[in-house]
Amino acid sequence: MRPLLWIAAALAWLLVVTNSARMGPLPAAGFTVLCAVFLAASISYQVSIEGIMGASIGALVAELLGAATSPLIIAIATAGVFFERTLRIRTRRARVLHVALSAISGTVAVFVARSHSGATWPLNASALAFGIVVLAAPFLIEADDAMAARLAWAARVIGGNTGARLEQAAQLRRQSVHVPLDLSTRRTEVAAWQSLARVAEARVRLSATHRVPFAVRIVERIDSDLERYVVSLARLFSAAFAVRAMRDVAGDIAFDNVQVAGSALEEVQRVLVSDDDLEKSNGSASTS
Numbered sequence: 001m002r003p004l005l006w007i008a009a010a011l012a013w014l015l016v017v018t019n020s021a022r023m024g025p026l027p028a029a030g031f032t033v034l035c036a037v038f039l040a041a042s043i044s045y046q047v048s049i050e051g052i053m054g055a056s057i058g059a060l061v062a063e064l065l066g067a068a069t070s071p072l073i074i075a076i077a078t079a080g081v082f083f084e085r086t087l088r089i090r091t092r093r094a095r096v097l098h099v100a101l102s103a104i105s106g107t108v109a110v111f112v113a114r115s116h117s118g119a120t121w122p123l124n125a126s127a128l129a130f131g132i133v134v135l136a137a138p139f140l141i142e143a144d145d146a147m148a149a150r151l152a153w154a155a156r157v158i159g160g161n162t163g164a165r166l167e168q169a170a171q172l173r174r175q176s177v178h179v180p181l182d183l184s185t186r187r188t189e190v191a192a193w194q195s196l197a198r199v200a201e202a203r204v205r206l207s208a209t210h211r212v213p214f215a216v217r218i219v220e221r222i223d224s225d226l227e228r229y230v231v232s233l234a235r236l237f238s239a240a241f242a243v244r245a246m247r248d249v250a251g252d253i254a255f256d257n258v259q260v261a262g263s264a265l266e267e268v269q270r271v272l273v274s275d276d277d278l279e280k281s282n283g284s285a286s287t288s
Contacts, residue, residue: 002042009035009042010132013081017074018114032077040081044088044146071107078106078135088144098141105137147193148173154200158207162223166200169230176237189236196229 013035023031079086082102089095109131116127144152148170155166173193181189203222 005042006136007132009039010135011128013039014109014113014128014131017110018117036077036081040084043082043085071111074107074110075103079103082138085138085143088146088149089141090144094141098138101141102138105134109135145174145177147197150197151200154204157204162203162226165227165230169196169233172234172237179237179240181240192229192233196226196233199225199229
């Protein structure tokens with residue numbers, strides 16, 4: 001999720017849903033579906049079939065059955081918007097909680113925004129801001145990265161050595177999401193992940209026809225390409241991890257301060273020990 005994109009999409013969705021009664025039936029349905037798809041895309045930062053279907057169906061049901069009069073319909077619409085993210089949650093209990101939280105948060109957000117739609121603009125803006133914050137409640141439940149989820153799904157379908165490679169790529173994606181890269185490297189990395197996902201999906205489509213003689217050579221070529229992509233990405237992020245670790249150590253002021261403090265204390269210890277030895281030697285000389 002990109003925060004600014006999410007805020008813009010959530011604001012647009014709340015404005016359309018709360019003001020749908022003022023529009024005609026056709027414009028209201030069109031804008032509701034459009035904003036719902038925009039909101040679903042902002043959640044995963046990509047346009048997917050699952051996101052479009054879930055958001056469109058939920059928005060159409062809400063508009064056709066009258067979202068202005070039924071909290072249940074608002075809950076269905078919000079759950080549809082978060083449908084694609086729900087699929088990326090790994091455990092069944094967390095999925096159920098995610099659906100319930102998305103439905104409740106959407107109902108509360110729309111109710112608050114709609115109840116203050118006719119108020120003064122500061123109060124209306126505060127209600128919309130509150131609605132955006134409440135609508136983000138499902139993000140409290142951790143979901144898998146969208147690209148990692150696609151690769152993991154392909155790995156389960158394909159299986160074998162190629163599936164293991166794709167599962168390795170999915171794990172690498174989860175670890176590398178927050179690795180800082182420069183702009184040119186980031187563009188190369190994004191293009192590589194997208195290419196890997198396309199090749200993996202092509203391999204899934206061919207998995208049912210791999211016994212056809214001419215398809216065997218194509219499958220072998222795709223498997224080779226997949227392995228090359230995964231190895232290249234692993235090398236890229238291994239280097240990125242190493243560079244980040246070196247920068248953290250080199251620029252760690254606290255580490256430098258610890259070294260300086262340790263050296264200073266060692267010097268104080270040496271001085272104290274030498275003074276103590278000097279006092280003992282002077283005491284021995286005076287006694288004798």
